[in-house]
Amino acid sequence: MKLLLIHADGFEYRVTGRAVDMAEPLTDDMREGVFEEVLVVFTTVEKGDVEAKEAVVGNAVASVKEVASKLSVGRVLVYPYAHLSSDLANPGDALRVLQMFEDALRREGFETHRSPFGWYKSFKLSCKGHPLAELSRSITAETVEVEEAEKPTPKTREFHRFLVIDIDGKVYELDPSDWRSCPVFGKKDPVYRLLAIFVRNEVEGNPPKKTPKHIEYMRRLELVDYCPESDVGNMKFYPNGVLIADLVKDYAMFKVALPWGAMKVQNPLIYRESVKEIRELMGEFHERDYRMSYGGENFVLRFASDPGAFPFMQKTLFSYRHLPVKIYEEVQCFRREKSGEVVGLRRLRSFTMTDQHCFCRDEEQAKEEFERLCLLFRDLMNMIAPGSWVLGWEGVEWFYEENKDWLRNLTVKMGVPAFFKLSREMSHYFAIKNEYQVIGADEANVQISTVQYDIKNGERFKIMYVGEDGKKHPCIILHASSFGSIERTLYALLEVAARMEEEGRPPMLPVWLSPEQVRLIPVAERHVAKCMEIADFLEKSRVRVGVDDRELSVARKVRDAKTRWVPFIVVVGDREVETNRLPVVIRDKSTLKEDYMKEMTVEELAEEVRSRCRGMPFRPLYVPRELSRRVTFVAWGR
RNA sequence: GCCCCCGUAGCCUAGCCCGGUAGGGCGUCAGCCUUGUAAGCUGAAGACCGCGGGUUCGAAUCCCGCCGGGGGCUCCA
Numbered sequence: 001m002k003l004l005l006i007h008a009d010g011f012e013y014r015v016t017g018r019a020v021d022m023a024e025p026l027t028d029d030m031r032e033g034v035f036e037e038v039l040v041v042f043t044t045v046e047k048g049d050v051e052a053k054e055a056v057v058g059n060a061v062a063s064v065k066e067v068a069s070k071l072s073v074g075r076v077l078v079y080p081y082a083h084l085s086s087d088l089a090n091p092g093d094a095l096r097v098l099q100m101f102e103d104a105l106r107r108e109g110f111e112t113h114r115s116p117f118g119w120y121k122s123f124k125l126s127c128k129g130h131p132l133a134e135l136s137r138s139i140t141a142e143t144v145e146v147e148e149a150e151k152p153t154p155k156t157r158e159f160h161r162f163l164v165i166d167i168d169g170k171v172y173e174l175d176p177s178d179w180r181s182c183p184v185f186g187k188k189d190p191v192y193r194l195l196a197i198f199v200r201n202e203v204e205g206n207p208p209k210k211t212p213k214h215i216e217y218m219r220r221l222e223l224v225d226y227c228p229e230s231d232v233g234n235m236k237f238y239p240n241g242v243l244i245a246d247l248v249k250d251y252a253m254f255k256v257a258l259p260w261g262a263m264k265v266q267n268p269l270i271y272r273e274s275v276k277e278i279r280e281l282m283g284e285f286h287e288r289d290y291r292m293s294y295g296g297e298n299f300v301l302r303f304a305s306d307p308g309a310f311p312f313m314q315k316t317l318f319s320y321r322h323l324p325v326k327i328y329e330e331v332q333c334f335r336r337e338k339s340g341e342v343v344g345l346r347r348l349r350s351f352t353m354t355d356q357h358c359f360c361r362d363e364e365q366a367k368e369e370f371e372r373l374c375l376l377f378r379d380l381m382n383m384i385a386p387g388s389w390v391l392g393w394e395g396v397e398w399f400y401e402e403n404k405d406w407l408r409n410l411t412v413k414m415g416v417p418a419f420f421k422l423s424r425e426m427s428h429y430f431a432i433k434n435e436y437q438v439i440g441a442d443e444a445n446v447q448i449s450t451v452q453y454d455i456k457n458g459e460r461f462k463i464m465y466v467g468e469d470g471k472k473h474p475c476i477i478l479h480a481s482s483f484g485s486i487e488r489t490l491y492a493l494l495e496v497a498a499r500m501e502e503e504g505r506p507p508m509l510p511v512w513l514s515p516e517q518v519r520l521i522p523v524a525e526r527h528v529a530k531c532m533e534i535a536d537f538l539e540k541s542r543v544r545v546g547v548d549d550r551e552l553s554v555a556r557k558v559r560d561a562k563t564r565w566v567p568f569i570v571v572v573g574d575r576e577v578e579t580n581r582l583p584v585v586i587r588d589k590s591t592l593k594e595d596y597m598k599e600m601t602v603e604e605l606a607e608e609v610r611s612r613c614r615g616m617p618f619r620p621l622y623v624p625r626e627l628s629r630r631v632t633f634v635a636w637g638r
Numbered sequence: 639g640c641c642c643c644c645g646u647a648g649c650c651u652a653g654c655c656c657g658g659u660a661g662g663g664c665g666u667c668a669g670c671c672u673u674g675u676a677a678g679c680u681g682a683a684g685a686c687c688g689c690g691g692g693u694u695c696g697a698a699u700c701c702c703g704c705c706g707g708g709g710g711c712u713c714c715a
Contacts, residue, residue: 212708215707215708288715337713338714340639340712521675525673559676562676571675572674595675636649
């Protein structure tokens with residue numbers, strides 16, 4: 001017996017004519033039917049079913065029960081359907097089996113209907129379209145073969161070859177069905193555990209996710225919050241969140257893009273759909289765009305960097321003498337991701353990417369720039385998620401084979417093991433790309449940076465340089481996102497912090513990104529002036545410092561500073577005023593159980609902070625220095 | 639988009655099964671206390687029980703729809 005089960009919002013049928021001589025007699029109420037919220041069971045009775053019909057029907061009922069309970073439907077329609085098999089039982093037997101099936105379902109407590117056997121019927125079906133909405137089953141007397149119509153497509157489907165390049169340049173080919181046996185995962189360094197998690201996610205799919213910690217953190221630290229007034233996935237940022245986002249953008253601009261030689265540009269947010277390039281770039285992802293129309297014209301909000309950058313470069317005049325030409329842009333992107341997928345900061349409908357494009361003359365130039373970008377992004381990753389990231393690559397096999405030694409050397413230079421997925425054909429515009437993946441407490445991998453080697457779009461979008469021959473030639477384009485999404489970077493920072501907590505260390509952000517780096521806690525009101533004096537000095541040394549001048553107990557103020565992850569906490573009382581020596585609790589040297597405290601002078605404290613932020617962008621506090629003047633953005637009950 | 643769960647003062651929550659319009663804690667504000675490394679004491683204010691509809695003499699409680707949030711599936715230029 002074959003079953004095709006469809007979970008339908010609605011199903012209607014009407015008898016249109018007799019199909020076989022053995023058609024069952026029609027009663028009036030069988031001529032047509034209208035059902036809502038129903039499991040439609042298209043059923044084909046096969047020859048072999050007849051001699052063991054009790055067992056077959058029993059198994060079929062069990063199968064329907066299992067599906068119906070998953071979907072919580074109580075209404076079932078048995079619809080005789082000859083087209084699922086070429087080995088049909090004869091009509092008389094089939095009808096008897098169908099009636100048995102119907103009765104058995106009714107006895108199981110289902111509201112059971114059956115459409116007439118042997119008649120042509122027109123029908124209208126509205127399938128729900130979720131993963132379990134369409135299932136097929138083969139039923140025999142002994143077994144139930146499970147076969148999901150919409151099989152989960154393995155993440156490996158477009159790739160045929162998988163390998164790991166280790167930091168010593170050694171190449172390990174992986175068998176995706178037995179990847180764990182690869183000796184590289186036996187190595188001791190913790191990075192190989194991260195690599196194994198990443199490879200598992202890529203090959204087997206993500207494990208069931210835990211409740212993500214970053215949602216609590218992003219609110220408790222007053223960084224980012226949901227904004228129900230806006231669309232789903234559009235977040236609001238509190239001052240401390242804006243500060244971190246600005247520092248991250250400062251890094252992207254001053255530590256990556258400008259030193260690398262890019263020109264900063266800015267393109268609009270709104271694009272005309274009537275422009276061919278825009279339509280081409282929108283491609284098949286049409287339904288995810290934020291669209292609007294005005295005065296008979298359709299517009300779309302920027303969904304990626306390219307709709308701005310490609311037309312921009314198309315109209316820029318340059319010759320081989322200028323190459324490589326590099327541009328940088330902070331891009332706010334809008335994608336109407338499906339509502340169920342938008343969770344915390346993991347995936348948003350609006351996000352900001354710091355994006356770089358490099359237009360190159362030839363392969364040699366492109367590879368040189370590609371490598372420079374890879375190394376810049378390695379440094380970047382070590383600044384935001386030290387020891388918490390690995391590298392993934394995707395590409396076409398021929399490119400890998402032609403450039404194997406280059407890629408091996410590059411991996412050695414990067415100092416982080418890399419997982420490669422290779423395909424036979426190029427299915428995208430890039431020949432190869434890498435993705436810098438952070439692994440957080442939730443064991444999900446989060447892509448931060450990416451560098452892509454694009455050999456198609458120069459030609460396709462006519463981004464050309466004038467060569468020595470005076471003719472136009474297409475560029476090789478490198479796409480490089482230093483931060484694929486600022487918001488996701490925040491997500492990664494918070495999930496990495498969550499992993500610290502799991503390991504018994506106090507969770508924290510890197511000191512250069514901590515909104516408040518030092519918290520001064522006066523013991524009594526008379527010590528506030530001294531704190532303000534110390535704060536003045538620290539501010540001059542480019543340290544973000546807060547003074548908790550509220551009339552609360554010291555214990556309480558220390559607690560507040562710790563729950564806000566302040567990296568350096570100093571209590572200032574009579575003793576400190578007298579000796580000028582400060583007892584500093586240093587968070588990154590403490591454990592959850594025990595504080596690490598060190599006595600130092602103000603100058604030493606300033607140096608201690610600076611030593612952790614060397615070379616990093618700095619911005620002052622975005623909120624008042626005095627805690628008494630700070631408002632509450634997120635009330636966090638105990 | 640689909641499936642499951644959730645929605646009570648700024649925050650955390652009791653009450654919901656079994657209908658009779660809300661009780662606690664934190665925070666806030668006022669007063670006391672002048673404080674030494676993770677929560678000092680007292681008092682006051684604060685709730686269209688997510689929104690809309692239905693059932694009922696009566697709905698936070700039961701039913702339907704919507705919105706928002708979480709988890710899962712799927713997807714991710």
